[in-house]
Amino acid sequence: MLYGGIEAGGTxxxxxxxxxxxxxxxxxxxxTGEPQETLAAVYRFFxxxxxxxxxxxxxxxxxIQPGTEDYGxxxxxxxxxxxxxxxLGAIQTRYAVPTAxxxxxxxxxxxxxxxxxxxxxxxxxxxxxxxxxxxxLVLNGKIYSGFTHPEMGHxxxxxxxxxxxxxxxxxxxxCFEGLAxxxxxxxxxxxxxxxxxxxxPVWELQAFYIAQALISYTLMxxxxxxxxxxxxxxxxxLLKKIQCSFKVQLQDYVVTPPLAEYIVKxxxxxxSGIYGSLLLGKEAIV
Amino acid sequence: MLYGGIEAGGTxxxxxxxxxxxxxxxxxxxxTGEPQETLAAVYRFFxxxxxxxxxxxxxxxxxIQPGTEDYGxxxxxxxxxxxxxxxLGAIQTRYAVPTAxxxxxxxxxxxxxxxxxxxxxxxxxxxxxxxxxxxxLVLNGKIYSGFTHPEMGHxxxxxxxxxxxxxxxxxxxxCFEGLAxxxxxxxxxxxxxxxxxxxxPVWELQAFYIAQALISYTLMxxxxxxxxxxxxxxxxxLLKKIQCSFKVQLQDYVVTPPLAEYIVKxxxxxxSGIYGSLLLGKEAIV
Numbered sequence: 001m002l003y004g005g006i007e008a009g010g011t012x013x014x015x016x017x018x019x020x021x022x023x024x025x026x027x028x029x030x031x032t033g034e035p036q037e038t039l040a041a042v043y044r045f046f047x048x049x050x051x052x053x054x055x056x057x058x059x060x061x062x063x064i065q066p067g068t069e070d071y072g073x074x075x076x077x078x079x080x081x082x083x084x085x086x087x088l089g090a091i092q093t094r095y096a097v098p099t100a101x102x103x104x105x106x107x108x109x110x111x112x113x114x115x116x117x118x119x120x121x122x123x124x125x126x127x128x129x130x131x132x133x134x135x136x137l138v139l140n141g142k143i144y145s146g147f148t149h150p151e152m153g154h155x156x157x158x159x160x161x162x163x164x165x166x167x168x169x170x171x172x173x174x175c176f177e178g179l180a181x182x183x184x185x186x187x188x189x190x191x192x193x194x195x196x197x198x199x200x201p202v203w204e205l206q207a208f209y210i211a212q213a214l215i216s217y218t219l220m221x222x223x224x225x226x227x228x229x230x231x232x233x234x235x236x237x238l239l240k241k242i243q244c245s246f247k248v249q250l251q252d253y254v255v256t257p258p259l260a261e262y263i264v265k266x267x268x269x270x271x272s273g274i275y276g277s278l279l280l281g282k283e284a285i286v
Numbered sequence: 287m288l289y290g291g292i293e294a295g296g297t298x299x300x301x302x303x304x305x306x307x308x309x310x311x312x313x314x315x316x317x318t319g320e321p322q323e324t325l326a327a328v329y330r331f332f333x334x335x336x337x338x339x340x341x342x343x344x345x346x347x348x349x350i351q352p353g354t355e356d357y358g359x360x361x362x363x364x365x366x367x368x369x370x371x372x373x374l375g376a377i378q379t380r381y382a383v384p385t386a387x388x389x390x391x392x393x394x395x396x397x398x399x400x401x402x403x404x405x406x407x408x409x410x411x412x413x414x415x416x417x418x419x420x421x422x423l424v425l426n427g428k429i430y431s432g433f434t435h436p437e438m439g440h441x442x443x444x445x446x447x448x449x450x451x452x453x454x455x456x457x458x459x460x461c462f463e464g465l466a467x468x469x470x471x472x473x474x475x476x477x478x479x480x481x482x483x484x485x486x487p488v489w490e491l492q493a494f495y496i497a498q499a500l501i502s503y504t505l506m507x508x509x510x511x512x513x514x515x516x517x518x519x520x521x522x523x524l525l526k527k528i529q530c531s532f533k534v535q536l537q538d539y540v541v542t543p544p545l546a547e548y549i550v551k552x553x554x555x556x557x558s559g560i561y562g563s564l565l566l567g568k569e570a571i572v
Contacts, residue, residue: 061540075541123432137506139425139432146409146425146508148540155502156444156535158460171537174444216441220423220506222432249442251457254347254434255361 004046004054004095005277007104008087010079011131013038015045018278022115027274034081039090046095055100055281056091057107057273060134064102064149072101078170100280102136106143106150107276108229108266109136115275116267118225125223126272127152128230129210133177137221143280153177155216160208162201163188180209182232198237206232207241208249214242214263215250222254229266239265290332290340290381291563293390294373296365297417299324301331304564308401313560320367325376332381341386341567342377343393343559346420350388350435358387364456386566391422392429392436393562394515394552399424400565402553404511411509412558413438414516415496419463423507429566439463441502446494448487449474466495468518484523492518493527494535500528500549501536508540515552525551 002025007014013030026049030041046054059077063070072088088101102110109118109126118124118138127135133153137144144150154175165188169178178184185193189202196202214226228239243259256262266272288311293300299316312335316327332340345363349356358374374387388396395404395412404410404424413421419439423430430436440461451474455464464470471479475488482488500512514525529545542548552558 139430144425144507147510147543148508150508151505151540154505154539156498158442159445171539172535212442216502217506219437219440220503221430222434222436224433249458253440253457254437257433 001052002049003278003282004049004051004097005274005281006042006054006056006091007107007273007277008032008056008058009104010059010077013042014274015042016274016278017046017049017051022275022278024274024278032079035085035087035090039094043094051095051097053098053100053281053285054091054095055107055277055279055284056088057102057104057277057280058087060103060149061151062087062101062103062149064145065147098281098284098286100277100284102143102280103134103149104273105134105136106138107136107274107280108272109138109227109276110143110280111268111272111274111276112227112266113138113141114279116272117227117264119267121224123223124225124227125217125221126227126229126266127213127217129181129228129232130230131182133181133230135217137223139221139223152213152217153181155213157209157212157216160205163205176209176213180206180213185232193232194234198235203235203238203241204245207238207245210238211242211245211249214246218250218254218256224257225261226263227266227272228263229269229272233265239263287338288335289564289568290335290337290383291560291567292328292340292342292377293393293559293563294318294342294344295390296345296363299328300560301328302560302564303332303335303337308561308564310560310564318365321371321373321376325380329380337381337383339384339386339567339571340377340381341393341563341565341570342374343388343390343563343566344373346389346435347437348373348387348389348435350431351433384567384570384572386563386570388429388566389420389422389435390559391420392424393422393560393566394558395422395424395513395562396429396566397554397558397560397562398513398552399427401561402558403513403550405553407510409509410511410513411503411507412513412515412552413499413503415467415514415518416516417468419467419516421503423509425507425509438499438503439467441499443495443498443502446491449491462495462499466492466499471518479518480520484521489521489524489527490531493524493531496524497528497531497535500532504536504540504542510543511547512549513552513558514549515555515558519551525549
């Protein structure tokens with residue numbers, strides 16, 4: 001049995017094939033262009049294999065309520081060519097195998113729960129902090145969804161008193177993503193995020209906002225673990241700053257698990273999403 | 287069969303007995319004093335009946351993880367005499383019947399789901415806005431809990447640009463409860479909330495903060511319905527202001543159900559919690 005997985009991102013599509021032991025035996029990365037050319041490359045990759053399942057984890061927002069008209073579609077994304085594109089439908093037309101469909105961050109949360117930093121837990125929240133900010137949630141072993149999937153990158157937050165940056169979110173300006181996604185670092189300092197020294201004061205702001213969002217998640221759903229991934233988290237010093245700010249801001253209002261175990265970095269760096277899509281595909285086999 | 291229910295609040299304990307049709311046949315209200323005298327009055331009330339079950343819905347924070355040491359306890363409340371008090375244990379010692387145990391707001395969410403404004407839905411979020419702010423969550427027909435129950439009154443929020451009130455939360459100052467619970471109205475205006483005219487500008491602030499919190503809940507868990515209760519919601523004009531501010535602030539980032547159906551007032555005014563406790567008690571009968 002071979003399982004296929006696609007992590008469809010706004011920048012690149014990652015395609016992978018895993019064997020029965022969930023060892024990835026082939027992997028490809030395709031720059032995200034127009035839908036037809038991107039999918040042509042996706043098909044060239046998977047046509048080489050006889051798949052038993054295919055899990056698709058997509059950038060969002062996406063339609064995720066089975067039985068509704070927009071199920072399987074990418075919805076109102078800034079990427080115009082992908083707006084209202086039936087991605088799952090295209091995949092299902094090409095490959096007559098059981099499929100799974102969720103957001104990239106939900107798949108990452110699932111991958112981390114089954115094979116990564118939350119292995120053995122029954123629930124976890126995964127947050128990626130990179131060019132954008134997004135989160136996924138697994139509760140009692142299942143990907144959580146209400147009338148739509150979580151959009152936890154767009155919570156509003158309390159301002160840091162030393163911050164007057166207007167924020168970069170095209171919808172909300174100074175929501176979490178607008179204040180703390182990767183581009184905010186360069187916008188505030190004129191220096192690219194990866195070149196900023198560890199002791200630059202902007203990291204305090206960054207940790208303040210990330211910690212505050214984690215407090216909101218904790219007060220709402222109290223997940224067993226919070227897992228942080230994405231390019232910004234490659235800053236080794238940042239995790240500790242986030243844990244400290246979390247403690248200061250929460251003021252011990254709820255008793256959390258020890259923070260060193262509660263707020264952790266991804267266990268499958270850069271691969272949480274693709275592993276999640278492979279796993280979800282497999283589980284779609286009845 | 288007679289079912290008992292207790293809504294244990296910081297101001298008063300409401301006790302009720304319902305018959306098999308969930309008609310309340312007796313109800314009592316006891317001012318919350320020291321634990322022993324309060325419970326003595328609770329016992330005097332229930333000793334008159336032969337109960338089949340007893341559901342207890344308490345002010346929090348409470349210990350809710352079965353099997354842990356503090357299960358059934360009221361935890362670090364500002365009400366010193368009730369700190370670390372084993373309320374469920376006391377009830378179970380007095381009455382040898384199946385019991386249920388949750389927060390007052392979780393019980394209210396459950397009551398609204400089964401008999402109130404969310405009847406027929408599979409999930410709802412209940413928020414009370416009164417002296418304090420608290421919320422409960424029912425997902426797929428079950429009261430939601432992570433490592434602890436939700437504490438959604440303490441989310442941090444973005445400031446309204448015309449608001450310089452420092453906030454009244456003893457833990458976080460200007461969190462949601464600190465900025466928008468009932469006492470903030472008088473603190474900002476010098477006028478008691480119930481005496482403020484409908485066109486007073488403070489209601490815009492109030493609606494702004496409540497709507498913003500509802501956006502955070504929506505982006506996190508996207509419940510089928512959000513139900514608002516509590517003394518502040520007795521202001522008839524407020525619901526519409528909240529719905530308007532919700533739309534303006536969310537900027538159509540997610541497609542919600544129509545707001546007139548999505549954000550609604552309680553269907554069991556002042557009784558959501560007691561009905562929830564009666565229902566949960568009944569369901570504890572195996």
